Amino acid sequence: MRHSFPLITPVLALILILPTARSLFIRPFDQRPYEQQHWFETRQDTLPDPDPSKSATSLIIDTFQNPLHNDLGFWHGTGENLTLHHEPGFMRLFPNDPDQNFHTQFNTHECFSLIPWEDQYLHVVFEGNEEFTVSLNEHNAECNPARSPFPGVPDSVQASRYIMRTRSGSLDNGDDDWDDSSKLGRPKMPVKDGFKNDTRDGGHQHPAWATRTELFIPLSHFRINKNRVVSVSFTGFYTDEPITLYRVEFVPHVPHPSASNNYFTIPEKLPTGKLILRCSRPNSFAFGIDDGQPQYAQQVMRILDEENVRVTFFAVATGLRDRSTNFTNFYREMMRKGHQVALHSNTHPKMESLPTLHEIDDEIVQSIRTLRDQLNIGCTFNPPITAWALTLTVSSTARYFRPPFGTVGVRLRQRLAQYIDDPYIVNWSVDVEDWLWENTTTPERQLGAFYRDVARGGNLAVMHYLNPITAGYLRHFIRHVKGLGLNVMRVDQCLEDPNSPAL
Known part of the structure; x- marks a missing residue:
C-alpha cells in the first residue's frame, strides 16, 4: 500500500540548513520530515510557466546542484523510504522496492504546461541501474496538491528500451x-x-565513464494531458542496483545514429494499460474491495444487500481455486446480485518486483484462466495454446485489474496490454488504511482515513474484509458517501464503460 501523508507546514530550519551542505546522505528514517511536506513547498525564485503558444528550444529540469530543489526551483526527492546520497552534480539512489520513487517537479501549486516542448525529448544522463520505469506525472484536474489524487495519473515507459550509450572519456x-x-x-x-x-x-x-548512459524519450510517448504536468519520476526498480542521476532536461534533437552511439534509434511506444485512480462519472463513487477472509464474506454481502449498492470485487485466483474458502460460490452469488468481479493476480505478489517477464505473465494468465474457469468471466484462448505464446480475447468484464499492494510499473502495464485489449489498471484515490489500523488499538482511524480522502475529492476506494471491524465499517463508509449525495456503483459503471450494466 502507498502511504498517505498529511499536509503540514514546511520545516523552515531544514530548508535553510540542508541546501548549504556539501554532501547529503538521507536514509529512510532521516527522510521523513521533508518527505512529508515536499510536494507543498514553494519557492520565490521559481521560473514562471511558459506561454503555451510559443515554442521553446530546451528546458533544463535538474542538474542536482541542490539536495532539495531542482534547477526550476521546485522540490526533488524520494518517496516510500528510498535512501539517497547527494553531492553537487548528482543524486544517487539505493532502491530495494519497486514502489520507491524519485520525483523532480515542474510546479507545486499550479499546473505546468509542456506544450512548448511537446515535440522534444526527455533526456536523462545516469549511471548504474537500468531496470526502472520513467514516468511523466499528470496533475489532478484542479491543479491543487491538497486534492486527491495527487500526484495524478502517470504515463510510463521502460528505461532500458530508450538507452543510448556513447563512448566518453573523463571530464x-x-x-x-x-x-x-x-x-x-x-x-x-x-x-x-x-x-x-x-x-x-x-x-x-x-x-x-567508459560509456555515457543516456535516455532519449519522445514526449509524445507519454500519453497524458501535457497542459497540466507536475513531475518527472523514476520508479519501478526491480533490482537493488544503485542508480546515479546526473541530468534531466528536454532537448529538441536526438544524436544522429552512428558507430559511436551503436546506431541508436528511438524505439516504438509499446501499448500499456490505462492506470485509473478515480471515477469519471459525475457524482459517482466506487468501492474496489480486494479479497478478505471467507468468514466475513457473508457479513459484507448482508451490508451490501441492506444498503442496496453494487461494488467491484478484485479476486485473487488462488483463493478461488481453493474449495475450502467457498470464494467461488460467494463471488458467483455476488455476480448474480449485480456486483462486478475482476482480476487481482494469481498469488498476490508485488508483480513489478518479479525478476522476469515470464513470472509476470504467469500471474496474469493464471488469473484470467481462473476467473474464466471458476466464474465464467469471459475470455477465449485462440488455439493453439502454448505455454508463453497465448493470444487472448478478453471480454470487457475481465478488463479490470487491481495490482497487488497497488504497485504499478511499466513492465506490468505493458504485459497486461499484451494479454488484454485496453486493460484498466485500477488503483484508488481513497484508502481506508485497513492494512495500517485494523489490528491496532485504534481501528476507528480507518473511518478518519476514509473521511479525509473523500473530503479531498477521492471517489474510488480500496478496502479489504480481513477483519470483522473493517467489514462492519463498510456500512459507515457507504452511508457517509450517500450523505454527500454521491451514487455508489461498480468500478466499470463509475468509469462510464459502455459495456457496463445500466445504472
Whole structure:
C-alpha cells in the first residue's frame, strides 16, 4: 500500500540548513520530515510557466546542484523510504522496492504546461541501474496538491528500451584512464573505480565513464494531458542496483545514429494499460474491495444487500481455486446480485518486483484462466495454446485489474496490454488504511482515513474484509458517501464503460 501523508507546514530550519551542505546522505528514517511536506513547498525564485503558444528550444529540469530543489526551483526527492546520497552534480539512489520513487517537479501549486516542448525529448544522463520505469506525472484536474489524487495519473515507459550509450572519456578529456582493450577488439574500459580526482570543484571527484548512459524519450510517448504536468519520476526498480542521476532536461534533437552511439534509434511506444485512480462519472463513487477472509464474506454481502449498492470485487485466483474458502460460490452469488468481479493476480505478489517477464505473465494468465474457469468471466484462448505464446480475447468484464499492494510499473502495464485489449489498471484515490489500523488499538482511524480522502475529492476506494471491524465499517463508509449525495456503483459503471450494466 502507498502511504498517505498529511499536509503540514514546511520545516523552515531544514530548508535553510540542508541546501548549504556539501554532501547529503538521507536514509529512510532521516527522510521523513521533508518527505512529508515536499510536494507543498514553494519557492520565490521559481521560473514562471511558459506561454503555451510559443515554442521553446530546451528546458533544463535538474542538474542536482541542490539536495532539495531542482534547477526550476521546485522540490526533488524520494518517496516510500528510498535512501539517497547527494553531492553537487548528482543524486544517487539505493532502491530495494519497486514502489520507491524519485520525483523532480515542474510546479507545486499550479499546473505546468509542456506544450512548448511537446515535440522534444526527455533526456536523462545516469549511471548504474537500468531496470526502472520513467514516468511523466499528470496533475489532478484542479491543479491543487491538497486534492486527491495527487500526484495524478502517470504515463510510463521502460528505461532500458530508450538507452543510448556513447563512448566518453573523463571530464578532463585525458586518455590516461583508458586501457588498451580496444586493441583486442573489446570496448575500452576505465581503470580503477571509474572516478578520477579533479580539483576544479574543490577536490571533488567526477565520474569517468567508459560509456555515457543516456535516455532519449519522445514526449509524445507519454500519453497524458501535457497542459497540466507536475513531475518527472523514476520508479519501478526491480533490482537493488544503485542508480546515479546526473541530468534531466528536454532537448529538441536526438544524436544522429552512428558507430559511436551503436546506431541508436528511438524505439516504438509499446501499448500499456490505462492506470485509473478515480471515477469519471459525475457524482459517482466506487468501492474496489480486494479479497478478505471467507468468514466475513457473508457479513459484507448482508451490508451490501441492506444498503442496496453494487461494488467491484478484485479476486485473487488462488483463493478461488481453493474449495475450502467457498470464494467461488460467494463471488458467483455476488455476480448474480449485480456486483462486478475482476482480476487481482494469481498469488498476490508485488508483480513489478518479479525478476522476469515470464513470472509476470504467469500471474496474469493464471488469473484470467481462473476467473474464466471458476466464474465464467469471459475470455477465449485462440488455439493453439502454448505455454508463453497465448493470444487472448478478453471480454470487457475481465478488463479490470487491481495490482497487488497497488504497485504499478511499466513492465506490468505493458504485459497486461499484451494479454488484454485496453486493460484498466485500477488503483484508488481513497484508502481506508485497513492494512495500517485494523489490528491496532485504534481501528476507528480507518473511518478518519476514509473521511479525509473523500473530503479531498477521492471517489474510488480500496478496502479489504480481513477483519470483522473493517467489514462492519463498510456500512459507515457507504452511508457517509450517500450523505454527500454521491451514487455508489461498480468500478466499470463509475468509469462510464459502455459495456457496463445500466445504472
